[in-house]
Each structure stands twice: as C-alpha cells, then as structure tokens.
Amino acid sequence: MKKAEYELIKLSLRQIESQNFNVVFTPKQEVENNLIIKQQNSLLFDQIKRIRGCDTKRVKEMILVEAKRNKKQENTLEQLIHEGFSYNGLRYLRFGKSASQSKDGITAFVEETIFEELFRMSQLDLRVTDCVVSKYETQRCLIFSTCTVIDRPLPYIVVVGEYKKTIPNQRIKYVVEQRKEYTDKETGELKTYLHRGIEEGFRDIPLSPFDGCGCHSHEFSESISRYLGLDYIAIGAQIRLPFFKGYSVEVPFKEYYQSIGVDRITDIFGKEHHIKDIDCIWNVSMFKGYDLFRREYGCDGWTKYLEVLDKYEIKLGISKYSKQVKDLNLKSKMNFQYLQCLNLWNPKLLECYHDKTLQSFDPLDPSHQGPIIKLAAYSTGLYEKIIKGDKFYTYKFLGIGSTDDLNACESPDSYENGECNSRYVEAILINDIMLRDPAIKQYLYRKLKKAISEMKLGKLYSDGFYHTVVGDMIGYLEFAAGLDPKGCLHAKEFYCETIPKGAALSFRSPLVCPSEVNDITITENDLTKKWFPHFKDQDIVMLNLYDLSAPQQGGMDEDGDAVFLCHDKLLVSAKIHKTIIIDMDDKITVNPKPYNQKSILEYEINSRDNRIGEITNTATSILNRYTENAEVKKLYDDFVSLLRIYQGKEIDYLKTGVRWQMSSQLRNHMKQLPYFLLYNYPEKLQAYKQMLQKNKSAPECEEKAQLNGYRSPSPLNELCDYICRWEKGILWDRSVTDTRSLILDQGLELTDQKIIRKIKHGIHDFSAEWKRLLSEKAHRHEKEQSSEEIMESLLCKYQVWFSQIVPDPYLLANYVISVSYSNLSINKYLAWKLYGDVILQNLKSNSPPHFGFKILETPISKEKSQEYLGRFYELQEEAKENEL
Structure with a gap:
C-alpha cells in the first residue's frame, strides 16, 4: 500500500518574529523559501481530516515552528507559546509536539477554529490538572507518530497487567552521588558540588520482562497485512492509538491456552474475557492512559476509553511491521559505536606505538593488519569489484534484481547525493550501455565515494542484521492466565529463526559502554519449535525472563526497539567482559506540576535540543584513547560507565523530566576527538589539517596549538588510516560513452x-x-x-x-x-x-534488441554462484526484445 503523503508549512521562529507574528507568504514565496514539507499520515492528520470533512493533500490546519534552544529568543518563544501567531490571515495556537520533534526544537501549531475539538480529542476528553508535564505531553502527542491508519473496526483487545520480578544478587556497577567541598579560587569561600562516581557490588535488580509488548492472533496478522498491501503475513506490528503504544507479535494463544486448560483470562480492570473472543492480549505498559482512565472511571476505564475512541472515530495505527528475511541482506553495516566497544586493538600497531616506530607501520601490509582490517576486507573487496566494473556486483549495488522487476526504488540518500537513481536503473535495464552514461557513471562514483567515506567511520559489513525484540511469549501467556511465569528460554538465551544457532552478540544504538554489548546464545527447544514456527522467516527475536539483557542494552523496552544480532566469529571473540552498569533510579521522575501555561512554557523552553550526540562523542573520545597507566585506565573505564547512565537519562528525559548535566571534566574530552571521527565533521577535519600544518611550520621555540583531534593507535583510527591509503590506490575508470x-x-x-x-x-x-x-x-x-x-x-x-x-x-x-x-x-x-x-x-x-538478465538466488554450492551480503546469486542473461 502506498503511504499517504501530506504537505504542510514549516516556519522558523525568526521568520515569525521578523513579520511581528503576523506572517504572510504567497504560494510562490512558500516555494521559493522552501516552507513546504512533506509528512506521512498519522492519527493526528486523520483527525484533522475527520473535522474538515474531506481529505486534502495540503494540511492548512497545522503549521510546524522550528526554534532551537536559544537564550536570546526565549522572550519571543514565550510570546509565541502564549499567544500563537497568524499565517495568511488565520490564527494558529500551540498544540504540542512529538518526542522526535521536541529533540529538533519543533512545535506544532493548529488553526484556531479546530483547536478546541482537536485538543479535546488529544486528551480523550480527560481534563488534567496536575502531571509530570514532559511525560504527559509526550503521551498526549503519541498521535503525531507516522503510521498507516487501519480503516477497520478495532480488534477485540484485552489489556492485562504488567509482570514485574526481581533478579537477585547481580554483580553490577552503579552511580553513587556525594556532596564534596571545594574552595572558590576567586572568593576563598568553601562551597560544595555534587560528585557522581561509580561503585561495583551486588544488587537485586527489578525487571519488567514484557515492558511495551503484547500478542495477537493469526487472524489479526492476516487482517493488517491485507490492509497494508503486503504479499506475506507480517507477524509483528508496532501499535499506535491515543495514549497507547507498543509492539504486538503473533502467538497462537488460543491453541496454547486450550492445551493447558485455560478458557478465560482477567484484564487489568478485573473483568473476565473468553479466550475464543479475543484478538489481542496487550500489556498495561502499552496503555499509557491507564492511570488517567482508572482514576476517572475505575473498573470501567477500558470501556470508557473505547467509547471515546468511537466518539472521535479513531482507528488503529501501524507504525512499523516485521519484515521477511528474504527481503533483507544477511550482512549489515556496523558503526563506530559498536566497534569501539570491542577488543579489536592491533598488537602490531601497539608495538610500533610503544617503540615510537609508527612510520614503519604500513596498514596496507597484510602482516601488519589487525582484527578491524580483517573485518574491513569484505567491504573493500566488495567495492573493488564494483569499481572494476563487475556487472553482477554493480547491479546488486544499485538494487537491480532483473530486467523484469524494477526493485530499486528511490533510496533515502538519492537526493542527498543530488541524484535520481530509479530512472538511472530503468535506463540500465533498457540498455546496459547506459552503465557508461556520464550521469549514471557519476552517480555510481558518488555512491561508491559515500560508501568509502562511511567506512572511515566504521560502516563495515558483518554477519547479522537488526531484529525487533519481544519478551518470552510463553511466559507472557502464563502470566496473563494468572500462572507463575516460567517461559521457554533460559538466561542468556535469545530465540530467533533467522541467524545460525550458537554464540552471538546483541548491539543496540546508541551505545557508549562496552558492557552494553550483550553476549548471548541463539537457541531453540521443543517449546519454541511447537509454538513459534511462524518466527522462521521474520526479523523478530524473543528474549528470556531470567537475565538483565533489557537494562544492560541501554535500558531498552519491548515496544518496538531493535537490536543488531551479529554472529560474525571475529566480533563474537572480541567481546569485552566488563561488569554492566545499571541505573538504579531509572524510573525516577520530577514531581507533578499544575498543567497550565506556565508549566507548558517551562517544558517548551527546556526541551528544544538533544544532547545524545555530545554524550556519545565524549564516550568515543575516551574509548579511543590509549594508556598503560592503571589509574587512568580505571578513570576512563568509570567515565564510560557514567556516560552510559547520562545517555539513558537523556533518552528518557521527555518521559521523566530528569536531565543530568555533564561535568566539565567529562565535557573537556569533546575538545579533542579521535582522528577518525573528524571525518564526520568536515569543518573540524579541515581545522585539524590547518592546525597540523601550522604547527609543523612554527618555529621550535613557539608553543604549538592544541589540535582538535588525536591519532591514538585505536582500532578505528587504524581503520581510518587504512581506508584512506586504500582509497588513494584505487584506479577509477572514468571513461564514459556518448549516449x-x-x-x-x-x-x-x-x-x-x-x-x-x-x-x-x-x-x-x-x-x-x-x-x-x-x-x-x-x-x-x-x-x-x-x-x-x-x-x-x-x-x-x-x-x-x-x-x-x-x-x-x-x-x-x-x-x-x-x-x-x-x-x-x-x-x-x-x-x-x-x-x-x-x-x-x-x-x-x-536501442536495438538486447540481452535481458535475471539475478537468481542459488544454493551456496552452485558452481557459478556469486556471494553478495550473505546470499548467493547467479546472473542469467537472455535475449529480450524491447517493448516499444
């Protein structure tokens, strides 16, 4: 199904201020000033359509306003939030913003005539007096999420309680806060500050093994898959409703309950439901409005919730769904966050570093190459084949499967590169002479150059790909039936049917600490074989009830979070066994406040940026430094553990209202980035080269300028050097054909x-x-x-x-x-x-009649097969007449 696309206006705060909050732009000026943006459908757009009474491509009822955090503009922002603004004669008032919009400093404003009804709908008719404003606003604005609206009656949903347990006596690292004294250098006054340090010990860890996930019947899978226009049955779907979000996976719960003699279950409101009637068993952790509706309506909370959905004709939204493995590559790109948290240091490079003989170290010399260069060999070998003009690899790189099936749609980066690859691909399919067309040749060159540049930043292929996580569904059904959950998996076991059984690593972004890399075992057993054969070809992984995988991996939930499951032997063997760091106060929130203009303004001012990049860059700066000093090593190790907690606080800031400020000791590490990371910031790389040249030409007696980057013998710096030198040796074929x-x-x-x-x-x-x-x-x-x-x-x-x-x-x-x-x-x-x-x-x-082709997947053993990203193919050419 083609997703609905809508157009709306996006303004900057400066544009509104410059026209004194009375903005006027003609249609021509809207185009010239790039004010028109496109967004896909959402429950919010669906409600605007309902109120309007018809569907239109242009959504004039809503305007987005961008205002990044800026002290100088706070007064202007305050006026905007309180009073709104006019646009081409219509008045717009502050409505809200999604979590992602909040991080980008964007707020949505809605046209005055529909504001009251739309806002009442977003609150589901429940007036709120006191709340944690950031949390409530995030939940109220779940309707902003991009999704496909399923225009069918809601399924029969049962909301069950949340299972919580404690994993006892776990050795972990945790944060300890202390007040410490210092003397003010200017005044001599004795002052105190809050110091956060790391300690290690045994603790009992609370766990919510099904946080954000639930299950549904096969019939529900069939229904949404048909509506989505899929040619397969998607067994997993990310659910969106007002005050409701989570991930639901298909489980044959009716057959399972019949096998254990259960014919009814009780929901969170105390009401019984016959198993035969149920479509979905969803967790109360998915129902963000539970407390609101329970407080207002008691045991009738769910009934009232459904009545309000019916009143506003609100439909179910699907924001993502499980993919078939046959449509995915079996090799995916790593990133520097993952790689720097593994032990990939090169002994040969370290030896030269110690002996101060780095000039003799040649990264291109096979005898000098460490683990990360061995990992890079697959990616460089792949790109070399394309550079040399290998037709099969070029076709695959461009996403071409055959002359009969144009499956290379517009790629997300096609406009970033200034190209339009689907037409280029179609031209190649008509006549492969077009592979040497100047425009297509230039496109291929740019696409390869981008891939090579990304390798300098750790984008290397390895064995594995991303999977959406769910809890142990046998344990989930046991809990929903009032039984003591045992589940079907043991500690450190994951279940999926898409990668080989045995040892694997699980990564989740953003990742700052080596302890977040989870070493697990992919397994199966009699229970998984009996109840989950439908997992076989889809990108879903099931966790167990008995370990700390979720809190270990960045405190992930199971509401649609994904992990990269990697079974590359080189990387599995490089796991660093570091004690995991756990946030013992991860559920803490700020105190509730009155929900009024004052608190909304405070929320707006304090939630207009995103510091995740700063935190990860600080961790990267520390992780790539090299020292043999045991005390410094311990300090760096604790810093990275602490940054893991900073990262978690920042990610959850909009839910909790709690944000930690990095100490100056940590922030100082951002002043110098590892050399490889400068390639992510062209201006910083240019400054580094200029400072380096200036220092070289400076007199001996003159103090050298501190560089903004450093060249330690870290694996990623080694990789960057290797790719730079390898790239210089590439002989590009720049010949073209006059077409x-x-x-x-x-x-x-x-x-x-x-x-x-x-x-x-x-x-x-x-x-x-x-x-x-x-x-x-x-x-x-x-x-x-x-x-x-x-x-x-x-x-x-x-x-x-x-x-x-x-x-x-x-x-x-x-x-x-x-x-x-x-x-x-x-x-x-x-x-x-x-x-x-x-x-x-x-x-x-x-074009004359030409040879068409097909690229067919083949068994690994076939003589003429060629490997591409984990699969084997054969290029078959055949005579084919052009269709004129």
Whole structure:
C-alpha cells in the first residue's frame, strides 16, 4: 500500500518574529523559501481530516515552528507559546509536539477554529490538572507518530497487567552521588558540588520482562497485512492509538491456552474475557492512559476509553511491521559505536606505538593488519569489484534484481547525493550501455565515494542484521492466565529463526559502554519449535525472563526497539567482559506540576535540543584513547560507565523530566576527538589539517596549538588510516560513452543558439542554487526539511522557468537533454529529474534488441554462484526484445 503523503508549512521562529507574528507568504514565496514539507499520515492528520470533512493533500490546519534552544529568543518563544501567531490571515495556537520533534526544537501549531475539538480529542476528553508535564505531553502527542491508519473496526483487545520480578544478587556497577567541598579560587569561600562516581557490588535488580509488548492472533496478522498491501503475513506490528503504544507479535494463544486448560483470562480492570473472543492480549505498559482512565472511571476505564475512541472515530495505527528475511541482506553495516566497544586493538600497531616506530607501520601490509582490517576486507573487496566494473556486483549495488522487476526504488540518500537513481536503473535495464552514461557513471562514483567515506567511520559489513525484540511469549501467556511465569528460554538465551544457532552478540544504538554489548546464545527447544514456527522467516527475536539483557542494552523496552544480532566469529571473540552498569533510579521522575501555561512554557523552553550526540562523542573520545597507566585506565573505564547512565537519562528525559548535566571534566574530552571521527565533521577535519600544518611550520621555540583531534593507535583510527591509503590506490575508470544518439529524438533539429544559451544559463543557475541551499541546510543543521523537499521546490521553480523558453513540452525536454549532454561538466540531474520520462522513451526507441538478465538466488554450492551480503546469486542473461 502506498503511504499517504501530506504537505504542510514549516516556519522558523525568526521568520515569525521578523513579520511581528503576523506572517504572510504567497504560494510562490512558500516555494521559493522552501516552507513546504512533506509528512506521512498519522492519527493526528486523520483527525484533522475527520473535522474538515474531506481529505486534502495540503494540511492548512497545522503549521510546524522550528526554534532551537536559544537564550536570546526565549522572550519571543514565550510570546509565541502564549499567544500563537497568524499565517495568511488565520490564527494558529500551540498544540504540542512529538518526542522526535521536541529533540529538533519543533512545535506544532493548529488553526484556531479546530483547536478546541482537536485538543479535546488529544486528551480523550480527560481534563488534567496536575502531571509530570514532559511525560504527559509526550503521551498526549503519541498521535503525531507516522503510521498507516487501519480503516477497520478495532480488534477485540484485552489489556492485562504488567509482570514485574526481581533478579537477585547481580554483580553490577552503579552511580553513587556525594556532596564534596571545594574552595572558590576567586572568593576563598568553601562551597560544595555534587560528585557522581561509580561503585561495583551486588544488587537485586527489578525487571519488567514484557515492558511495551503484547500478542495477537493469526487472524489479526492476516487482517493488517491485507490492509497494508503486503504479499506475506507480517507477524509483528508496532501499535499506535491515543495514549497507547507498543509492539504486538503473533502467538497462537488460543491453541496454547486450550492445551493447558485455560478458557478465560482477567484484564487489568478485573473483568473476565473468553479466550475464543479475543484478538489481542496487550500489556498495561502499552496503555499509557491507564492511570488517567482508572482514576476517572475505575473498573470501567477500558470501556470508557473505547467509547471515546468511537466518539472521535479513531482507528488503529501501524507504525512499523516485521519484515521477511528474504527481503533483507544477511550482512549489515556496523558503526563506530559498536566497534569501539570491542577488543579489536592491533598488537602490531601497539608495538610500533610503544617503540615510537609508527612510520614503519604500513596498514596496507597484510602482516601488519589487525582484527578491524580483517573485518574491513569484505567491504573493500566488495567495492573493488564494483569499481572494476563487475556487472553482477554493480547491479546488486544499485538494487537491480532483473530486467523484469524494477526493485530499486528511490533510496533515502538519492537526493542527498543530488541524484535520481530509479530512472538511472530503468535506463540500465533498457540498455546496459547506459552503465557508461556520464550521469549514471557519476552517480555510481558518488555512491561508491559515500560508501568509502562511511567506512572511515566504521560502516563495515558483518554477519547479522537488526531484529525487533519481544519478551518470552510463553511466559507472557502464563502470566496473563494468572500462572507463575516460567517461559521457554533460559538466561542468556535469545530465540530467533533467522541467524545460525550458537554464540552471538546483541548491539543496540546508541551505545557508549562496552558492557552494553550483550553476549548471548541463539537457541531453540521443543517449546519454541511447537509454538513459534511462524518466527522462521521474520526479523523478530524473543528474549528470556531470567537475565538483565533489557537494562544492560541501554535500558531498552519491548515496544518496538531493535537490536543488531551479529554472529560474525571475529566480533563474537572480541567481546569485552566488563561488569554492566545499571541505573538504579531509572524510573525516577520530577514531581507533578499544575498543567497550565506556565508549566507548558517551562517544558517548551527546556526541551528544544538533544544532547545524545555530545554524550556519545565524549564516550568515543575516551574509548579511543590509549594508556598503560592503571589509574587512568580505571578513570576512563568509570567515565564510560557514567556516560552510559547520562545517555539513558537523556533518552528518557521527555518521559521523566530528569536531565543530568555533564561535568566539565567529562565535557573537556569533546575538545579533542579521535582522528577518525573528524571525518564526520568536515569543518573540524579541515581545522585539524590547518592546525597540523601550522604547527609543523612554527618555529621550535613557539608553543604549538592544541589540535582538535588525536591519532591514538585505536582500532578505528587504524581503520581510518587504512581506508584512506586504500582509497588513494584505487584506479577509477572514468571513461564514459556518448549516449546522445540513444537518449535524444534523432528526428528533431536542436540547433537554435538562443534557446541553447538560455537553457545553459538556467542549468548553471540551478546548480549554483542547489549547492547554496544544501550548504545553508548543513550550516543550520536542519533535519525536518529533507534535501528531497528542498529539491522538489527548486524543480518546480525551474520547470516553470524552462517552460517559458520553449512552448512545446516534448521539444523543450529534448533541448534540455541535449544541452545537458553537450559537455561533461554540465549538471545532468535537472534533465533526468524533469524529463527522465522522455529520456527513457527515446532510449527505448533508439536501442536495438538486447540481452535481458535475471539475478537468481542459488544454493551456496552452485558452481557459478556469486556471494553478495550473505546470499548467493547467479546472473542469467537472455535475449529480450524491447517493448516499444
């Protein structure tokens, strides 16, 4: 099913302030100023559609306002939150923001005439007086989540209680807070500060093994899969309703309960339900509105909740669903957060570092290469095949399966690179001579350069891929039936049917501490074989009831969180066995406050940024340093453990209202990043190179400037050096074929010099404006408006401009194509994006009968098979007539 896309306006606080809160933009100015953004459907958009009485692509009833944390703008922000603003004559009032919008400094404003009804709906008719504002606002605004709205009656849902247990006597690390004294250097006054340190010991750890997950019947899976337009039955789905979120997985609970003699269960409100009637058994941890409805309606809370959903015609939303393994690669890219938390240090490099003979260390020398370079060999080998022009690997890299099935849709980065790959792919499928077309060759070059740059930052392929986590579903059903949960898995066991049985590692982002890397065993047993054979080909993993996997891995929930399951032997053997750090106060929240304009404003001012990047960069700076000093090692180890708790607090900040400020001792580590990480920040890398050159040319007596990066012998610095040197040795084939005889209508005269000059001028202006807009976007670190949206606005502008040069659209298209291809240096993207259909039409007309092909998955043992990202394929070519 094609997801519904809507357009709406996004303004900056400065734009509103500059027009004195009375903003006016014409449709043309909206395009020119890139104010129009696209968003997919949500329960909120569905409600706006209901109130409006019809569906429209443009959502004029809501405007997003971006205002990053800025002390100088707080007064302006306060006025905006209190009074709202007008846009083209309509008044807009502050409505709320999702968790992700909050991190990006974005707030949604709704048009005044629908505000009251929409806000009442978002509260489900429950007026709130006192609450933890950040938590309540996040829950109320769950309706912002992108999802597919299932336009069918709600299933029969039973909400059961949350199972909580204690894992006794676990050896962990934890944070200890102490008040310490210091003397103020300026005043001499004795003052105190809060010191956070790390201690290790045995503690009893509370655990909620089913936090955020539940189960449903096969019939429910069939129903949503049909509505989603899938060609398979998705057994897992992330659920969205007002004040309700979580992940539900298919379990044959009716058959299971029949086998143990259970015919009814009791919900959290004390009401019994016959098993035969139930579609979904969902956990109260999924029902964020439980306390509100219990307090207001007592035992009738769920009934009243359903009545309010019916009143507002609210449907079930599905925000994501399980994927078939056949549609996934069996190898996925690691990242530097994962790799730096493994023991991949190279003894040879360390030896040279100690002996101060680093100049003799050659990362390209096979005898010098450590574990991380051995891991990189697969990725570099793959890209080398594509660089050398291997047709099979090039096809796979571009996402091409066969000439019969165009499965290479627009990739998320296609606009970031300034390209449009689906039309390029279709051109190759029509005539593979187009592999040497200048535009397509340049696209492939850029795509490969990006992949190579990402390798410098740890993006290396390894065995494994991401899975969505759920709890032990046998234990879940036992608890729901009032039994003592035993489950079907033991401690350190995970169950999934998609990677080999045996030792594996489980990673979850963001990851800052080696203790978060979870070494587990993928297993199966008689119970899993009997009740979960449907897990066989989908990306879901089931955890056990008996260990600390969830709190260990960043305090993850089971409401849709995913883990990277890796069974690469090199990486499994590199696990660092460090005592895990647990936040013993992870459920603590700030005290409730009156829910009024004052507290909402305080929430708005304090929730306009995201410090996760700062925390992970600090941890990266520490983890990549090298020392043999035992005390410093211990200090670094404790710092990283502490940062793991900082990270958890920051992630949960919007739910708890609790945020820790990093100490200056920790923040100082951000002043110097490991060399490899500078490649993630081009401006910092450039500054590093300039300072390095300045220090080299400075007189001996002059003090050297402190660099913003350091080159320790860490695995990731080693990898970066290796990739940089490997890249320099690549012999790129830059030869191209003149394809104008294929992509132009040969019957047209395209010689009018006046038209040619105007088009060439337009293409040049387009290229300059596109680069400028991207540069401004990067400088402002904008996220909400994608490069695709900026490009769409720009394309509209130049399409109108070109149409004024040549009235005949077909003749104009051929002129633009001809001018674009008259010189290798001219930007060809505009021709492909605006007139790609004409290029493809001409290509079909001008191409002779050619050989088609299919890429078929084969058994590993087949003689001609070739491996790509964990699977084996055979390229089969065959004669194929063009369809004219």
